[in-house]
Amino acid sequence: MNYLSLALLDAGLAGPAGPASSKPAPEPDAGSEVTLFTSARDGIVALTNGDNWRWAHTALDAAGFEKADDGVHAVPLGDADRTREVLLTLGVVAQITGATIVPSGETYIGDFARDLAEHLPGQWNARVENYSMRLWQGDLADCMWSEGPLAAALDQRQVRWAAVLRREDGTELAVIRDAQHDLYHVGALHPRTLPPDGLVPPPPGVSVPPAPEAAARHISSQLLPAYARAVLHCQVNSLEEDLDWARPAHAPAPAPEPPTAELRDAFDRFTTTAPHVTAAVRDLATLTAQQTAFLQRVDALIAAPSPAAGAPAAAAPAEPIAWWLGEGGQGLIDLARHTVPGTEPPAPKPSAPQCASTRALPPAPARGAPGPRR
Structure with missing residues (x-):
């Protein structure tokens, strides 16, 4: 049994809906769920899911979870009494609001992303994005440049959370967990400063093992060079x-x-x-x-x-x-x-013949809009 399970038991959270209460609970709101992870850096991290995610956020705020810059809620583990109090309060509020509490033994994706960043070339920062509703992941899907398992997952099913790594030169990579196959899928986002170019094949995404150092080797040898060539x-x-x-x-x-x-x-x-x-x-x-x-x-x-x-x-x-x-x-x-072997220049456009003495230039080419922004 991991630390999170022990902490939940110690706080009296014996069931998914929290501790028993003398007051009758309202009808549960379907799809209001809080998943708790143990993070080596952040303590106990809460990610939400479901159409009624506002109830889950209400429960976390009322319990005393702190919200990070990327919107993820967490409570540090340094003070055991404080942690127990927060978890106990979370259970009470979850019972009242009908939110479901689910402890997870998986590696928190933010920890994997930051461990991965330490082994990639350059300076990276990482943030976690929580998609409580499937509609929200469309923002990431619209900016996805790489084809492959990650893009397919965004298109075909709900992805509840992802990590986004950003390097100092603007390179951005998205990471999602494939629990069924014990892998992570990684893909590149379209550069924000480049207009989309249909003549350029996108850099293919990769699937990497859960060991950060080995995953970084796959990304450094396959995805990042392909991304550099495409850019x-x-x-x-x-x-x-x-x-x-x-x-x-x-x-x-x-x-x-x-x-x-x-x-x-x-x-x-x-x-x-x-x-x-x-x-x-x-x-x-x-x-x-x-x-x-x-x-x-x-x-x-x-x-x-x-x-x-x-x-x-x-x-x-x-x-x-x-x-x-x-x-x-x-x-x-x-x-x-x-x-960049295999690339072909854009097909030339026919133009009307010009006299040698003509100095005026034709209208400047229309500049494409920059890449998708998030």
Whole structure:
């Protein structure tokens, strides 16, 4: 018998509805349930389920459970008398409200997620999301990028809780428990800053063992590299879309003096995206000396000082823009596509022929909305 079961017995919670009461209990509200976990970090953690979840939250608040930033209720284990008092009160309030108390011997998913984060590359934080009603998990499903068991579970059944890991670079992974097979399913969320791109295959999700270190090895060797390649593919498609718009149809031409506002905007998008592309290429590819020198030139262009504050917008230098239009932009695209084998550039769109003397650019390409937000 685990600590949670002993604590519940000590508090007098012998049954799922709490201790006996001299007052008649109201008719139970179907679907109002509190599942209690023992957490190595948080003490006793309560997650709720059911359409009448408000009663469960009422019971937890009245009993003295503390609510964390992610909305999860917990009570520390440092003070045994305090813990017993909280659990005893929970049982009384649960009896009154009709909420069901269910002790669980499973590992709390927040503990697994934080143990997992310690073995993944980079700095991660973890939060637990509690979906008391199936409708609520739709928010996670809408942001899921990976295909596989996790996405299928969100689509086919109720997932009562999940953990979401977020790295300092914005990478987000979702984790759910598959108790039937003693596994965890992990998938990547769509990056918030990237517009959805139907030309990019999503990074496939993975199923990992319950040992955090072994699970981290699966994620680090399979999911994270696939995610990095998919992100790079999206970024390269975006760069190519801008470049195809900005360059003349057949050959580079000198940048207009001064550059137009739309052309400066496209170049700004290049300088914003290029650092992520060069970093991904360095991580994913084995580079020749020539390729390394080319990336250094891109880095130098990006690091060039911006026009002085207060200078007119037209003061953006035309020489870097000309290099981007000429060899720089296409060179980076080609190198990045070589880094992600099997990717194909977007199908070219037919355009009307232009006279050589025409300097006006066609309308800028419509920018897709950023990825789904949660």
